[in-house]
Amino acid sequence: MESIGVGLIGTGFMGKAHAIAWNAVKPVFGDVPSIRLAHLGETSDELASLKAVEFGFAKSSGDWRKVIADPEVDVVSITTPNRFHAEMAIAALKAGKHVWCEKPMAPKLAEAETMLAAQRRSGKVAVLGYNYIQNPAIRHIRKLLDEDTIGAVNHVRIEMDEDFMADPAAPFQQRHEAVNGWGAIDDFGVHPLSLVRTLFGSVARVMCDMAKPYPTRKTENGDRDVEVYDIATILMRLENGASGLIALSRTAWGRKGRIAIQIVGAKGSILYDQERMNEFQLYVTSDRATEQGFRTVLTAPHHKPYDRFVPAAGHSLGFNDLKIIECRQLIGRMRGEETAAITFDEGILIERTVAAMARSFEEGCWIDI
Amino acid sequence: MESIGVGLIGTGFMGKAHAIAWNAVKPVFGDVPSIRLAHLGETSDELASLKAVEFGFAKSSGDWRKVIADPEVDVVSITTPNRFHAEMAIAALKAGKHVWCEKPMAPKLAEAETMLAAQRRSGKVAVLGYNYIQNPAIRHIRKLLDEDTIGAVNHVRIEMDEDFMADPAAPFQQRHEAVNGWGAIDDFGVHPLSLVRTLFGSVARVMCDMAKPYPTRKTENGDRDVEVYDIATILMRLENGASGLIALSRTAWGRKGRIAIQIVGAKGSILYDQERMNEFQLYVTSDRATEQGFRTVLTAPHHKPYDRFVPAAGHSLGFNDLKIIECRQLIGRMRGEETAAITFDEGILIERTVAAMARSFEEGCWIDI
Amino acid sequence: MESIGVGLIGTGFMGKAHAIAWNAVKPVFGDVPSIRLAHLGETSDELASLKAVEFGFAKSSGDWRKVIADPEVDVVSITTPNRFHAEMAIAALKAGKHVWCEKPMAPKLAEAETMLAAQRRSGKVAVLGYNYIQNPAIRHIRKLLDEDTIGAVNHVRIEMDEDFMADPAAPFQQRHEAVNGWGAIDDFGVHPLSLVRTLFGSVARVMCDMAKPYPTRKTENGDRDVEVYDIATILMRLENGASGLIALSRTAWGRKGRIAIQIVGAKGSILYDQERMNEFQLYVTSDRATEQGFRTVLTAPHHKPYDRFVPAAGHSLGFNDLKIIECRQLIGRMRGEETAAITFDEGILIERTVAAMARSFEEGCWIDI
Amino acid sequence: MESIGVGLIGTGFMGKAHAIAWNAVKPVFGDVPSIRLAHLGETSDELASLKAVEFGFAKSSGDWRKVIADPEVDVVSITTPNRFHAEMAIAALKAGKHVWCEKPMAPKLAEAETMLAAQRRSGKVAVLGYNYIQNPAIRHIRKLLDEDTIGAVNHVRIEMDEDFMADPAAPFQQRHEAVNGWGAIDDFGVHPLSLVRTLFGSVARVMCDMAKPYPTRKTENGDRDVEVYDIATILMRLENGASGLIALSRTAWGRKGRIAIQIVGAKGSILYDQERMNEFQLYVTSDRATEQGFRTVLTAPHHKPYDRFVPAAGHSLGFNDLKIIECRQLIGRMRGEETAAITFDEGILIERTVAAMARSFEEGCWIDI
Incomplete structure (x- = not known):
């Protein structure tokens, strides 16, 4: 792993926390690959673009599916409201991305179970934000x-x-x-x-x-x-x-x-x-x-x-x-x-x-x- | 109430605490009658006598019933193990004494209920040691x-x-x-x-x-x-x-x-x-x-x-x-x-x-x- | 020492604290002689009498010199304002009494030195109230x-x-x-x-x-x-x-x-x-x-x-x-x-x-x- | 100010803290220009190069004077031992750079006074690390x-x-x-x-x-x-x-x-x-x-x-x-x-x-x- 390409969906409380973490992890720990801040997704192109500048991301989209589809992206931070976690995480895993998803998994237990099933099928890493x-x-x-x-x-x-x-x-x-x-x-x-x-x-x-x-x-x-x-x-x-x-x-x-x-x-x-x-x-x-x-x-x-x-x-x-x-x-x-x-x-x-x-x-x- | 005659049964942790309290209540509060430390009861004459000197009681007995029977006694501090509370408190109330009984009332709820009944019959004050x-x-x-x-x-x-x-x-x-x-x-x-x-x-x-x-x-x-x-x-x-x-x-x-x-x-x-x-x-x-x-x-x-x-x-x-x-x-x-x-x-x-x-x-x- | 006869001068913050202590020391510690609360002194007969009842003292005087002169008194608690300490402590020591004097010794160092000299001459115990x-x-x-x-x-x-x-x-x-x-x-x-x-x-x-x-x-x-x-x-x-x-x-x-x-x-x-x-x-x-x-x-x-x-x-x-x-x-x-x-x-x-x-x-x- | 070019000298406790801060200030605050991590100086080329990768700096030198001379650099973080502060800060200010210097200014008051004089001549900003x-x-x-x-x-x-x-x-x-x-x-x-x-x-x-x-x-x-x-x-x-x-x-x-x-x-x-x-x-x-x-x-x-x-x-x-x-x-x-x-x-x-x-x-x- 020469470098890690990061996708970020959501820029609220947790979205910003993920952005700060992605910027800091290499200076703080040293022993990690270079981090490429590849693609930021928000609910509109404008907000996405604004936040991409602030958080140092190279690209931005008003559609989260583009973040997940981006071949530059290796791992996706999902920091949107809980009811979107399942859909996004499953899509990301299906696209072969690792997932860093905020807690809890989903409002309904059944949805959470489908997320786990998707992760198991993908063989990708899926970590929850229990900081x-x-x-x-x-x-x-x-x-x-x-x-x-x-x-x-x-x-x-x-x-x-x-x-x-x-x-x-x-x-x-x-x-x-x-x-x-x-x-x-x-x-x-x-x-x-x-x-x-x-x-x-x-x-x-x-x-x-x-x-x-x-x-x-x-x-x-x-x-x-x-x-x-x-x-x-x-x-x-x-x-x-x-x-x-x-x-x-x-x-x-x-x-x-x-x-x-x-x-x-x-x-x-x-x-x-x-x-x-x-x-x-x-x-x-x-x-x-x-x-x-x-x-x-x-x-x-x-x-x-x-x-x-x-x-x-x-x-x-x-x-x-x-x-x-x-x-x-x-x-x-x-x-x-x-x-x-x-x-x-x-x-x-x-x-x-x-x-x-x-x-x-x-x-x-x-x-x- | 010109003065209060005190009987004390038991001289362990709580017995000593009662003794200290009876000695101190007048100097501390002032606005109470004089306290006469009348009669101390313990499980033997020797221990009772020893503790009476220490705690300043005038009389002592190895039999708690004598404390309760003593006409000099207006109120009885009961500080013995819980299983004796009921018998002693009921006896004291029957003898027309006020009661200051350590908590809890008794190991069995039924006993506690008989204590309450005795207090109601007597019309005397019965206070528990919830300090x-x-x-x-x-x-x-x-x-x-x-x-x-x-x-x-x-x-x-x-x-x-x-x-x-x-x-x-x-x-x-x-x-x-x-x-x-x-x-x-x-x-x-x-x-x-x-x-x-x-x-x-x-x-x-x-x-x-x-x-x-x-x-x-x-x-x-x-x-x-x-x-x-x-x-x-x-x-x-x-x-x-x-x-x-x-x-x-x-x-x-x-x-x-x-x-x-x-x-x-x-x-x-x-x-x-x-x-x-x-x-x-x-x-x-x-x-x-x-x-x-x-x-x-x-x-x-x-x-x-x-x-x-x-x-x-x-x-x-x-x-x-x-x-x-x-x-x-x-x-x-x-x-x-x-x-x-x-x-x-x-x-x-x-x-x-x-x-x-x-x-x-x-x-x-x-x-x- | 069969018993200790106590004189108390002053009944303010510290006077009351001494009174409480004299009442409690035997019940608390046990291993001390009986305490006789002999004589309480205050600035007037009325106040002295009132406080003597409250604190359990046998006698009272509006003149502190009577406390010190009382043969029933073995030790004198001096709890008056600082400027009176020297005169009272020296008089008590001269009268052959032990002294329990509130801190500090006196407003002027020279006075304190005379207090010490008096104590040394008397051979009596003089303890200060550094609680x-x-x-x-x-x-x-x-x-x-x-x-x-x-x-x-x-x-x-x-x-x-x-x-x-x-x-x-x-x-x-x-x-x-x-x-x-x-x-x-x-x-x-x-x-x-x-x-x-x-x-x-x-x-x-x-x-x-x-x-x-x-x-x-x-x-x-x-x-x-x-x-x-x-x-x-x-x-x-x-x-x-x-x-x-x-x-x-x-x-x-x-x-x-x-x-x-x-x-x-x-x-x-x-x-x-x-x-x-x-x-x-x-x-x-x-x-x-x-x-x-x-x-x-x-x-x-x-x-x-x-x-x-x-x-x-x-x-x-x-x-x-x-x-x-x-x-x-x-x-x-x-x-x-x-x-x-x-x-x-x-x-x-x-x-x-x-x-x-x-x-x-x-x-x-x-x-x- | 479209963007800020940063030079960093020193990578110890404070050097790392400055590096983390320069990486984080834009994601955290948003309302600042883009930060360009331009040039990192250490005591050897090897260490400088290693740390530049870790902290995300574009260039590195084993000679701090190169950091100061670099036209890509607008502001220099000086985080070396105290005895080097004066020489480096004065050089940076002379080169027209802003200075962020760790505290204290210098071991000797006289040196600190020369640092102040240099800052006044330069008209540049010089802030000390009093965090x-x-x-x-x-x-x-x-x-x-x-x-x-x-x-x-x-x-x-x-x-x-x-x-x-x-x-x-x-x-x-x-x-x-x-x-x-x-x-x-x-x-x-x-x-x-x-x-x-x-x-x-x-x-x-x-x-x-x-x-x-x-x-x-x-x-x-x-x-x-x-x-x-x-x-x-x-x-x-x-x-x-x-x-x-x-x-x-x-x-x-x-x-x-x-x-x-x-x-x-x-x-x-x-x-x-x-x-x-x-x-x-x-x-x-x-x-x-x-x-x-x-x-x-x-x-x-x-x-x-x-x-x-x-x-x-x-x-x-x-x-x-x-x-x-x-x-x-x-x-x-x-x-x-x-x-x-x-x-x-x-x-x-x-x-x-x-x-x-x-x-x-x-x-x-x-x-x-």
């Missing part, structure tokens, strides 16, 4: 678990909370329609589940409750029923038998990007919060009793691949840096390396767990996965 | 809720975690026998429920899971099955419709006295953690957007009755001080004041919720209370 | 230093900040007159110095700056010049050669009882903040590099004498509890034990350091002590 | 100060601590030679001074102490004297009269990238710590008294230019992102915009303050600047 698992802190936590630093894990709690839907006076928006899914469990829940997979493996069963703090929202024509659930609370059992819970809220005032993880083992505990993504906390019983306490460990060059960004400890990576690492993992997969990434193979397990949560809520009982 | 609700921080949080500072509450999470059962190598102890109850839900769960009651009112329904991280423990004669559950996770709905969860663990390494509360309302959020009991956090949307954040508020004299202990802000109360406040509340009740305290009337609601949790776990479904 | 050094956390930090846990200390920073003088609109008060001393360096500075003494030993030299954020204050008759300095910043060298600094402010908005200590050694660091007095932080290089971090250690029964208050870790002591420990230390001294307490012998070293700070500020140069 | 001032949190703090949110500032404390020189067993290195300057005051001190300038303006006078925790270090031929000071403590007065202090340590175990700022005003306080660079704390007296507390504010899109990186609040920027912002500011200056950046004009004030600190230490007295 939180790429944090050197998270990867180090995984290493600590592998090394049995805290012993066998018996209990896990993950909370994901933001407040962008917290204002009851904010108007009805498309997000409140059932066509977009369930709300918290798919919009947020997939992130905690990506962390569960990365750190512990599979979820065996779930018991889910959902709540709708603001059942109606204002429109220009009066109030309209909100069809999704901004809050979800889930009891779970992992395959290894550990008990746990996931709590999700998009209406938690004051929380901005919280993903708080608590892991308890037989010999210690680990804590993490995405809002302070450059640190984690570790408690181990091997410390002398009178000085046992949660250590706040700042990420540093020895927590790989932090070192590729900054050679000094405690100097902080940012959200976009996680996407750069994810991009490096994708490239590794394209080169046959065993990198840490959630591909369609693993992503489908996340989607199935979300579907089980939904069924559990509807039936009011535990659902096995 | 965490007495923290000026908690009382101020209640005030903020009453004032609608964070709007209608739509979501609540309470975690109570300690690590005194966390060592898998620790031997089997009496606590692991089913005769003592369920484990986490009654040993710990009653505290979060006391806070739910104080802050929000009643729980409407629960869905409970329990886990046993170490199913066997060592004895001198080989391993023995652990009959209780050190971990419990509970989904709940409050009567006002808010969703919530309670998570309990006695095996959470690194947690020592954690009771972490998260309250989300339509206009803000409140956080609290018992391990930092002299502060709480408040987020309100009335702050300017660019400076909204969780305020760490240190308790101070304006958070009553902090002022009775220290006239300077941020100087910290301790665990025993909460018991002194509880003692003052009890005395208030004895004088007909409407103080904040959990009496048998309210305590029974807590016990019934615990029973519902147990049934929910056994049946694998939601239970209404 | 912050009694925190189990501080005592454990001292132990860690003794055990060389962090290696030779090379740098120390102590900040003490509150905000009770921070409002520029607050009126002129007696505290702003020079007759009460320098302001921050004596009102606050003595506390950090008590901690320096307890943890590290003597200060060798100081370089001090002082500032007056609000040079005038309102009175009923117009503005009046403030004669004291609410802020002081001090460079120091300890006798062991370590460099350090002390920063003091009574006008630091948001700080309520902050005493933040940073200790750096050759093998680690220790942090402490009085506003979270039930924890300290420890960083040691003996931890594996990838998990080094500041451990937040919660105080617990193994941090003596925390265990005398609560048998469970992380349950928190309060400010008044430190005074109870101080009382126990005083009683130990009265019984010839080598307890941790700052007596007049050590207190004078603190006063001399304060005097050196003042001279350094006036002369604009370093002053040796 | 910490570019944090949206810092810029928002400045805005709050401008808006008088906390009233007139009367006291400031800044601490900068790391532990990369903290190991006494680490060998002597070039950094320990006096030829590199004083140690803490120039290596670290310039960063706090850049923040002082950005937030408050000029320093009027300083009183400085320095310490050498490990006076000798191992070499292959026995111990060698350390010629620099790893610790410095500085009292200061700002031009506006506020008192303050700066404390610096390169041997503070546990600190990795700490720059802790405390700002006290007449109506509130602000806190910041670079180790948690995505938040700041604000205390204001306009909050109701019973809920006053330090608010932890997470940076968000409304804290410009955070929005250019991530459109969601609390998602975190990283260290390299600050360099991208700095790059954008530099480009702004090149286009005649009034951006926030420390040019040679302001940088010289920082260098003069460092020189005054050194003189103060040598003379043991206050030095006016």
Whole structure:
């Protein structure tokens, strides 16, 4: 692989993050082929052209199919709204392109299954945009678990909370329609589940409750029923038998990007919060009793691949840096390396767990996965 | 009420805390009758006599019935193991004494109901030892809720975690026998429920899971099955419709006295953690957007009755001080004041919720209370 | 010593704290003689009588000399404004009483020296009210230093900040007159110095700056010049050669009882903040590099004498509890034990350091002590 | 300005940071000309060529003079060791190039003055690499100060601590030679001074102490004297009269990238710590008294230019992102915009303050600047 030709579809929050990552991955990591920013797709020629200049892409199109058809393109970043993922990813895979698709796979489990089938037929790499698992802190936590630093894990709690839907006076928006899914469990829940997979493996069963703090929202024509659930609370059992819970809220005032993880083992505990993504906390019983306490460990060059960004400890990576690492993992997969990434193979397990949560809520009982 | 004659049964952790409180309540609060430390009961004359000297009691007995029978005694502190609460409290109430009984009421719901019946027949005051609700921080949080500072509450999470059962190598102890109850839900769960009651009112329904991280423990004669559950996770709905969860663990390494509360309302959020009991956090949307954040508020004299202990802000109360406040509340009740305290009337609601949790776990479904 | 007869002069903030301590020391510690609350002195018979009832004292007087003359009194708590300390302490010592005197010794160094001389002549115990050094956390930090846990200390920073003088609109008060001393360096500075003494030993030299954020204050008759300095910043060298600094402010908005200590050694660091007095932080290089971090250690029964208050870790002591420990230390001294307490012998070293700070500020140069 | 041709000299820690910034500034900000990565200089042709591929530069040279001479180059990033800054910057300015030079200007004040003179003669833009001032949190703090949110500032404390020189067993290195300057005051001190300038303006006078925790270090031929000071403590007065202090340590175990700022005003306080660079704390007296507390504010899109990186609040920027912002500011200056950046004009004030600190230490007295 002399160089990698990149196609990018979508230029919103995630589209820009992909663009930044594609620009930075070579300067940051060095050990990757040259990156050719080949073709950018948007909903109009004008927007595509404008963004191509900004993001440094050579060509642009108002039709995403041209991006996928472009022989200069080896891999396609798909960062459009969730309902377009399936069609685009399947088309790209059929065209023999690798795929870097934003999470979740698709609003309906059936669609996600067809995406996986397409990937399997193509033999191409298809990586999902679960960037939180790429944090050197998270990867180090995984290493600590592998090394049995805290012993066998018996209990896990993950909370994901933001407040962008917290204002009851904010108007009805498309997000409140059932066509977009369930709300918290798919919009947020997939992130905690990506962390569960990365750190512990599979979820065996779930018991889910959902709540709708603001059942109606204002429109220009009066109030309209909100069809999704901004809050979800889930009891779970992992395959290894550990008990746990996931709590999700998009209406938690004051929380901005919280993903708080608590892991308890037989010999210690680990804590993490995405809002302070450059640190984690570790408690181990091997410390002398009178000085046992949660250590706040700042990420540093020895927590790989932090070192590729900054050679000094405690100097902080940012959200976009996680996407750069994810991009490096994708490239590794394209080169046959065993990198840490959630591909369609693993992503489908996340989607199935979300579907089980939904069924559990509807039936009011535990659902096995 | 010229003075109050005190009887104390039990001198362990809680017995000593009651003794300290009875010694301190007058110097701290001033506005109470003189306290006569009349009669201390323990399991032997020797121990009773020794502790009476230490705690300043005039008389002592190796038979708790003598404490209750003593005409010098107006109120009896019952701080013995839970399985003795019912017999002692009922006897004391029958003898016309007020009762200050440690939590929970009794291992079995039926016993607790007989305690309540005895209290109702007697017309005497019977207060339970739910000291965490007495923290000026908690009382101020209640005030903020009453004032609608964070709007209608739509979501609540309470975690109570300690690590005194966390060592898998620790031997089997009496606590692991089913005769003592369920484990986490009654040993710990009653505290979060006391806070739910104080802050929000009643729980409407629960869905409970329990886990046993170490199913066997060592004895001198080989391993023995652990009959209780050190971990419990509970989904709940409050009567006002808010969703919530309670998570309990006695095996959470690194947690020592954690009771972490998260309250989300339509206009803000409140956080609290018992391990930092002299502060709480408040987020309100009335702050300017660019400076909204969780305020760490240190308790101070304006958070009553902090002022009775220290006239300077941020100087910290301790665990025993909460018991002194509880003692003052009890005395208030004895004088007909409407103080904040959990009496048998309210305590029974807590016990019934615990029973519902147990049934929910056994049946694998939601239970209404 | 069968029992201890106590005299108390003053019933303000510190007077009440002493009263609470005298009531609690026996129930909390057990291993002390019975405490007789013999005689309470205040500025009028009425107030003295009222407070005697509240605090449980047998006798009361509107004349403090009667307290000192009372043969029932073995030890006198002196909690009056600083300018009365010398006269009262000297009289008490002359009358053959032990003395528990609030800090600082006196507004003028010369007076403090006479107090020390009186103590030496009397052969009685004279302990100063430096309660912050009694925190189990501080005592454990001292132990860690003794055990060389962090290696030779090379740098120390102590900040003490509150905000009770921070409002520029607050009126002129007696505290702003020079007759009460320098302001921050004596009102606050003595506390950090008590901690320096307890943890590290003597200060060798100081370089001090002082500032007056609000040079005038309102009175009923117009503005009046403030004669004291609410802020002081001090460079120091300890006798062991370590460099350090002390920063003091009574006008630091948001700080309520902050005493933040940073200790750096050759093998680690220790942090402490009085506003979270039930924890300290420890960083040691003996931890594996990838998990080094500041451990937040919660105080617990193994941090003596925390265990005398609560048998469970992380349950928190309060400010008044430190005074109870101080009382126990005083009683130990009265019984010839080598307890941790700052007596007049050590207190004078603190006063001399304060005097050196003042001279350094006036002369604009370093002053040796 | 159709496009900007970039020359880069040096590819270490800062060289890579500049390279990442030049690659990212257009995708992130959009509103800048196209960036041409024209010419990279290193100490050998091989290294230069290797790094040019990695960082995406078109040409490379083993001689930095070729970079400066290249007509394709409009602006030169100088990221070499401090002792080369003067020669390179002066040469670049003489060649009519804009300069982006890492901090500090030069080891000797006299050299720095010649750099300033060269910049003035050239009329070109010369910006220094003070990236910490570019944090949206810092810029928002400045805005709050401008808006008088906390009233007139009367006291400031800044601490900068790391532990990369903290190991006494680490060998002597070039950094320990006096030829590199004083140690803490120039290596670290310039960063706090850049923040002082950005937030408050000029320093009027300083009183400085320095310490050498490990006076000798191992070499292959026995111990060698350390010629620099790893610790410095500085009292200061700002031009506006506020008192303050700066404390610096390169041997503070546990600190990795700490720059802790405390700002006290007449109506509130602000806190910041670079180790948690995505938040700041604000205390204001306009909050109701019973809920006053330090608010932890997470940076968000409304804290410009955070929005250019991530459109969601609390998602975190990283260290390299600050360099991208700095790059954008530099480009702004090149286009005649009034951006926030420390040019040679302001940088010289920082260098003069460092020189005054050194003189103060040598003379043991206050030095006016």
